[in-house]
Amino acid sequence: MRILVCVKRVPAPGSRINVTPDGHAVDTAHLGFTTSPHEECAVEEAVQIAEEHDGEVTVLTLGPPEAEEQLRYAASVGAHNLVLIPISEVDWDPQRTASALTTAIIDLESADGPFDLILFGNESADAGGFQVGIRVAYALGRPVVNGIKGIDVANGTASARREIDGGFEVYVVPVPAVMGIKEGINLPRYPTMKGRLASKKAEVHSAVVEAAAGGQARVRLHRPVEQVSETVILGNGPEAASAVVDLLEELGVLS
Amino acid sequence: MTLLILCDHDRGTLAEASLEALTFGRDLAQRAGLSCEAVLIGEDAESAAGPLAAHGAVQVHLASHVLLTDYGPEAWGETLTQLTRSTGATAVMACGTDRGNEVIAHVAARLDEPFVANCTNITPGDTWTMTRVQWGGSLLEDATLDAGHRLVTVAHHAVEATPTETPADGALVQFTPDLVAEAARTVVKDRVVLTQGITLATSPVVVGGGRGVGSEDGFAQLEDLAGALGGVVGCSRAVTNNGWRPHSDQVGQTGTRIAPDIYIAAGISGAIQHWVGAMAAKNILAVNTDGEANMVAKAGYAVIGDLHKVLPAITEEIVLRRG
Numbered sequence: 001m002r003i004l005v006c007v008k009r010v011p012a013p014g015s016r017i018n019v020t021p022d023g024h025a026v027d028t029a030h031l032g033f034t035t036s037p038h039e040e041c042a043v044e045e046a047v048q049i050a051e052e053h054d055g056e057v058t059v060l061t062l063g064p065p066e067a068e069e070q071l072r073y074a075a076s077v078g079a080h081n082l083v084l085i086p087i088s089e090v091d092w093d094p095q096r097t098a099s100a101l102t103t104a105i106i107d108l109e110s111a112d113g114p115f116d117l118i119l120f121g122n123e124s125a126d127a128g129g130f131q132v133g134i135r136v137a138y139a140l141g142r143p144v145v146n147g148i149k150g151i152d153v154a155n156g157t158a159s160a161r162r163e164i165d166g167g168f169e170v171y172v173v174p175v176p177a178v179m180g181i182k183e184g185i186n187l188p189r190y191p192t193m194k195g196r197l198a199s200k201k202a203e204v205h206s207a208v209v210e211a212a213a214g215g216q217a218r219v220r221l222h223r224p225v226e227q228v229s230e231t232v233i234l235g236n237g238p239e240a241a242s243a244v245v246d247l248l249e250e251l252g253v254l255s
Numbered sequence: 256m257t258l259l260i261l262c263d264h265d266r267g268t269l270a271e272a273s274l275e276a277l278t279f280g281r282d283l284a285q286r287a288g289l290s291c292e293a294v295l296i297g298e299d300a301e302s303a304a305g306p307l308a309a310h311g312a313v314q315v316h317l318a319s320h321v322l323l324t325d326y327g328p329e330a331w332g333e334t335l336t337q338l339t340r341s342t343g344a345t346a347v348m349a350c351g352t353d354r355g356n357e358v359i360a361h362v363a364a365r366l367d368e369p370f371v372a373n374c375t376n377i378t379p380g381d382t383w384t385m386t387r388v389q390w391g392g393s394l395l396e397d398a399t400l401d402a403g404h405r406l407v408t409v410a411h412h413a414v415e416a417t418p419t420e421t422p423a424d425g426a427l428v429q430f431t432p433d434l435v436a437e438a439a440r441t442v443v444k445d446r447v448v449l450t451q452g453i454t455l456a457t458s459p460v461v462v463g464g465g466r467g468v469g470s471e472d473g474f475a476q477l478e479d480l481a482g483a484l485g486g487v488v489g490c491s492r493a494v495t496n497n498g499w500r501p502h503s504d505q506v507g508q509t510g511t512r513i514a515p516d517i518y519i520a521a522g523i524s525g526a527i528q529h530w531v532g533a534m535a536a537k538n539i540l541a542v543n544t545d546g547e548a549n550m551v552a553k554a555g556y557a558v559i560g561d562l563h564k565v566l567p568a569i570t571e572e573i574v575l576r577r578g
């Protein structure tokens with residue numbers, strides 16, 4: 001079983017997101033970076049399926065050279081092969097990203113055989129375009145479903161569960177297939193010391209791919225208007241309980 | 256020329272957000288000089304057509320086919336693509352729900368056109384300019400869109416669904432797409448019902464716990480308080496990552512969006528990704544040992560102190576007053 005996971009390196013902001021003066025990007029001067037949470041879960045899911053079915057997991061990212069850090073993290077939790085499509089811009093638009101990923105996937109498959117499953121995040125944490133995985137799947141002619149919170153693979157089909165209000169929808173999809181994963185499908189493991197050491201030595205393959213820009217272009221990023229409220233401090237410690245319950249009564253939530 | 260608006264429905268029950276998309280779309284259509292037409296896909300879709308004319312749909316395209324049984328992203332995407340071609344529509348829109356975004360992405364892939372997701376504002380023209388949501392709502396992006404077919408979704412809650420003053424005609428027009436069996440490989444095969452009743456998303460009271468709760472067992476005090484208030488427990492991602500609570504309790508960008516009358520956020524620092532899930536709460540009470548925590552700064556009310564002492568004291572006070 002061969003599984004591919006596409007992940008994106010994104011900044012990890014704290015209490016607010018600051019934007020660079022030209023408005024083109026998130027100001028990352030004082031920020032760390034991470035993998036989008038949905039994709040972290042996609043990597044974990046791929047590793048679990050590979051463990052069960054004697055498979056191999058490849059992780060692919062398109063990003064700056066530093067995105068190697070996110071690939072190595074994936075290796076530290078069990079991914080086998082790491083591929084980076086290096087770009088020099090901050091971000092590519094979704095059409096361009098999808099086209100480059102598709103080219104890289106076709107190359108990887110022609111060298112080592114098709115991937116039974118290709119996993120994406122439901123949406124990237126930063127851009128949130130809700131489309132890259134679907135574009136890639138269509139270009140490859142494969143079935144794709146988004147929002148997946150459970151996968152069972154057996155006998156050439158993948159049964160996938162998608163959350164809806166108060167329950168699940170079930171899709172039964174022929175393999176090879178593509179899926180967009182949502183956080184909550186599993187609890188990602190933390191890297192072990194051994195995993196961390198191995199990931200330092202893992203080889204990162206570079207796939208240089210060109211792709212034309214799409215029709216959506218960024219003008220600038222900005223923060224939504226925040227309502228600033230004065231915080232009413234009801235007290236310190238347990239003595240505040242009576243003031244809190246007064247408030248609850250006033251708000252009518254104490255029936 | 257036409258703007259098609261896909262109306263999301265589940266087995267004939269219209270998604271509330273579809274009327275938001277229509278409200279948004281009819282205004283855009285007017286400014287862009289387009290005819291505003293709704294689209295319903297599926298066997299039982301006709302029963303969802305009721306409110307569409309009142310919300311501005313000049314026509315309602317009803318697409319049906321034996322393969323369009325339940326929801327299916329590929330079948331719906333292929334159907335909407337064919338309808339776009341046959342009507343000569345130059346713009347296609349949906350609401351920014353899971354399904355709306357998914358189906359428009361399928362149309363975009365098939366037409367090889369750009370797709371701008373979750374817009375809050377659009378100015379038409381030769382090139383459209385728009386504002387869209389990034390980071391689950393923590394950040395906005397101004398963008399331009401140049402395309403033969405303009406494909407967009409409307410961010411949920413960007414506008415309030417309102418009927419027009421002069422209802423449109425809303426005549427039903429049948430459409431039969433040309434689908435091959437392959438289009439149905441991703442159709443819903445089965446449904447599993449898990450819970451009914453109040454959920455995190457709909458509860459009027461949510462008691463949320465963060466890393467400050469310290470352990471899985473520590474949540475007993477939050478359960479007690481939530482129980483006393485008839486509410487439910489929520490949590491931060493730090494908590495789910497530690498395995499203290501299931502992900503279904505997580506509030507935030509990659510969790511659930513809540514909108515209770517009051518959110519009691521205990522031991523939660525208030526990271527932006529948590530905040531976007533909680534900011535629709537009518538009132539927020541932060542309980543934190545750190546008076547400088549972002550959650551305290553953003554909340555309307557706060558208690559500074561150890562949640563393990565403060566929360567049981569609140570529960571006790573409630574029980575006391577109830578006698």
Ligand SMILES: Cc1cc2nc3c(=O)[nH]c(=O)nc-3n(C[C@H](O)[C@H](O)[C@H](O)COP(=O)(O)OP(=O)(O)OC[C@H]3O[C@@H](n4cnc5c(N)ncnc54)[C@H](O)[C@@H]3O)c2cc1C
Pocket residue numbers: 011012013014034036037125464465466467468490491492493494505506507508509510511521522523524525526527528529532542543544545548560561562563
């Ligand atoms: C792309 C992305 C998406 C994310 N999505 C989400 C999401 O959906 N939801 C989410 O929650 N997070 C999300 N996060 C994570 C987020 O950035 C924060 O890491 C997380 O919310 C922190 O959780 P916390 O507030 O519980 O922990 P901390 O930030 O560690 O805060 C703990 C707080 O508890 C207080 N405290 C400690 N002890 C006590 C005590 N005894 N009594 C009272 N107070 C105490 C501390 O003063 C502190 O303020 C996301 C991150 C990224 C990068």
Ligand SMILES: Nc1ncnc2c1ncn2[C@@H]1O[C@H](COP(=O)(O)O)[C@@H](O)[C@H]1O
Pocket residue numbers: 006007008009036038039060061062063094097101119120121122123124125127128129130131132133
């Ligand atoms: N630069 C990238 N490199 C690798 N995968 C990506 C990249 N951008 C997006 N993806 C994948 O596509 C999914 C959807 O992205 P988006 O369409 O931006 O919401 C993400 O969750 C990732 O799995």
